[in-house]
Amino acid sequence: MKPILDVKNLTMKFGGLTALDNLDLDVREGEIVALIGPNGAGKTTFFNCITGIYNPTGGDILVRGSGKESIRINGLKPNKVTQKGLARTFQNIRLFPNMTVLENVMIGRHCRTHSGILGAIFRGQSTVREEQQVVEDSYAILEKINLNQFVDELAMNLPYGAQRRLEIARAMATNPFLLLLDEPAAGMNPQETSELDELIVWIRDTEKISILLIEHDMKLVMSLSDRIFVMDYGKKIAQGTPDEIKCNPIVIKAYLGEEMDA
Amino acid sequence: MVTFEEIKKSxxxxxxxxxxxxxxxxxxxxxxxNEIEWRWKNMILIGIASFILSFFWRNLFRQKIKKGKQKDPYENTEKISIFQKVLKEKKYYFPGTVALCFFVIGFPLLFSLxxxxxxxxxxxxxxxGLGLNIVVGLAGLLDLGYVAFYAVGAYSYALLHYHFGIGFWIALPLGGLLSAFFGILLGYPVLRLRGDxxxxxxxxxxxxxxxxxxxxxxxxxGPSGIANIPRPGFFGIKMSLEGHTIYLYYLMxxxxxxxIFVVNRLQNSxxxxxxxxxxxxxxACQAMGIDKAKTKLTAxxxxxxxxxxxxxxxxAKTTFINPASFTIWESIIILCIVVLGGMGSIFGVISxxxxxxxxxxxxxxxxxYRMLIFGVVLVVMMIFRPGGIIPDIRRAYKYKSKETH
Known part of the structure; x- marks a missing residue:
């Protein structure tokens, strides 16, 4: 099966610092792939390169939506990348705090709708219909993610776990085929983490969206992932199934350090 | 109850x-x-005034903090002002609108020129204010040079009339278009900039x-400006000065x-x-698929x-313009209108x-004391009502609930 996201020899240099060094990674359709590594390994930089926030120094990022040709997305603007069908969440929550929960999700529909300035002013039939469709679609997503009790609440007033879920809902509203989650479980309590676990599996199985996630919560990573990539100092040091990763000596070394031989 | 601590602070x-x-x-x-007068009486007056005012001031702060504490984050406790309550109430809506209409229409009959x-x-x-509200209040782009577009509009009418004899009604959309063009011209280089x-x-x-x-x-x-700019015409009918003013009023x-109509529609789109x-x-906005450059430029x-x-x-109103009417001070006033009235709120900007x-x-x-009062009002507003006089209220959407879970 051809991968939907295929990253080859991705390199990102900030001046003299090589944040990503010839990284290879691929995600296949219907997979949940985890990207792990110690702090500062370059995981978020990797996300930023894929989603167009950074323009990578070298390498190829190829994406292929279901039944489509694969396209190279290096250096595309973030909004173009989202249009191609990749949606992301952020490590430190980046909602629109003074908009309601529903509006936050409606923003996600922006790149799938078209009405422009004149449409807005004259508010013709097609604009009204599109607008209502956006509201309905957004509400439907909120219902699926179980956030509908907060629908008219301002995003900033939501409990922390719900804010994380809202970010996922907003990303789903862009109609992606691949969802990139940057530490979705950060700061969550065990109850919220297990709910998140269910939610991610549900997104993959029901919504047919593949998932690539960065996560530090090893329990979550091991139970969720089909495959795991491990990074350290900008390089990929290992890849494989959770069981393989668990007993990989290089991974253990990267996380726990080497025993000092006196 | 006044404690010793309070008295000490005051x-x-x-x-x-x-x-x-x-x-x-x-x-x-x-x-x-050639001598110095010592006006000690003033000092005593100021002492007494500030003593009393400081009580008042701290009391206001206490109320503000109390209000903040009462706020339960999980309930919809957005502060809704009396204005908004009145605006929302259907009962007041109709008579209010009618009264306002009568006042607006009857204004020139009731008052002097x-x-x-x-x-x-x-x-x-x-x-x-409504225009700047789009840039500052909605798109959050702090624009301190807004008066430039005002000047572009005024000069485009003056010059178009001077050189080509173009009338008010053609100049009006043209001035708007030219300003929009200048807006884009300014927008391009500042696409990457934010805030300060x-x-x-x-x-x-x-x-x-x-x-x-x-x-x-x-x-x-230059500074001598352009004079003899014609007032707006009305199918070529000759009018007195008074007639012109009243006509301009209704036109305005x-x-x-x-x-209001256009801005409101744009806002809710x-x-x-x-x-x-x-x-x-x-x-986040970009990551959600919104074209940042395009959105900023349209704003x-x-x-x-x-x-x-x-x-x-x-x-057209003053029939004479020169650059002195378009100083930075104008930009600041317009910005104050938006901030004081309530960013993003149409009623706020109008008030x-x-x-x-x-x-x-x-x-x-x-x-x-104009500047002094101005400054005090702004500071007090920012402390006690940072949202403005009539803050923006989020629009409620209608949605159908389909139980799927």
Missing amino acids: FLACIWFMFLTFPIMVIRVNTVQ YQINIMITALIYVML YLAIVTLGFGEIIRLILENWNEFSF ILLVLFT RIGRAWIALREDEI FALGATWAGMGGVIFA GAMILILLPEYLRAFSE
Whole structure:
């Protein structure tokens, strides 16, 4: 099966610092792939390169939506990348705090709708219909993610776990085929983490969206992932199934350090 | 109950104020007799006033904190002002609108020409405020050079008339278009800027336009300005000065209504939402598929359009323009209208414009203290009502619930 996201020899240099060094990674359709590594390994930089926030120094990022040709997305603007069908969440929550929960999700529909300035002013039939469709679609997503009790609440007033879920809902509203989650479980309590676990599996199985996630919560990573990539100092040091990763000596070394031989 | 602690605090405040105002309120150099007058009475008055005011001030703060504590984050406890309650109440809606209509229509019959002229100015500022509201209130781009677009509008009418004899009705849309063009021109280089940096660049832009108008004599006739700009015509009917003013008043009412209509529709549209998202979080906004460059440019262009049209009307109203009307001070006033009224709120901006333009006119007696009062009002507003007089209320959407879980 051809991968939907295929990253080859991705390199990102900030001046003299090589944040990503010839990284290879691929995600296949219907997979949940985890990207792990110690702090500062370059995981978020990797996300930023894929989603167009950074323009990578070298390498190829190829994406292929279901039944489509694969396209190279290096250096595309973030909004173009989202249009191609990749949606992301952020490590430190980046909602629109003074908009309601529903509006936050409606923003996600922006790149799938078209009405422009004149449409807005004259508010013709097609604009009204599109607008209502956006509201309905957004509400439907909120219902699926179980956030509908907060629908008219301002995003900033939501409990922390719900804010994380809202970010996922907003990303789903862009109609992606691949969802990139940057530490979705950060700061969550065990109850919220297990709910998140269910939610991610549900997104993959029901919504047919593949998932690539960065996560530090090893329990979550091991139970969720089909495959795991491990990074350290900008390089990929290992890849494989959770069981393989668990007993990989290089991974253990990267996380726990080497025993000092006196 | 007044505790000892409270009295101590107020006492300290009063000492501090007496000390601060000592040089200006107590000492006076009498240059005629070459001696210094010591006005100790003033000091005592200031002491007493600041003692009492500090009680009042702290009391206000306590109430503010209490209110903050009562707020339960999980309940919808957005502060709703009396204005908004009235606006929401259907019962008041109809009679309110009717009364307002009668007042607006009857205004020229009830008041003198002077009052009508002031009202026209205020209405121009309503239009400017609503335009800047798009840029600052919705898209969150702090623009300190907004007056530049106002100038572009005014000069485009004046010059188009001078060179080609173009009339008001053609100049009005043209001025708007030209300003929109200038908005995009300013927008391009500042696409990457935000916050303070953007403010400084726009400030510079405003000054550049003013300086060009002031110094490029061949083009704009420099500081002497352009005179004999015709007032708006009405199917070629000749009117007296009074007739013209009343006509301009009704014209302005229509244009303001048109502005409110368009801005309101824009605000509650896909584009308006994108602007607000841009204001809230630029990176997230882009990551959600919104084209940052396009959204910012539309905000700049659509905001500038209203300033341009306002400029054309201003030129037609005063029949004479020169660069002195387009100083940075104007930009600041318009910005204050938006901030004081309530960012992103149409009713807020209208009331802000009315207060900031009409009050100084009617309080001519206090004109010496105008800046002082202005400053105090702004500071107090920012502390106690940071959302403005009438803050923006989020629109409620209608949605159908389909139980899927």
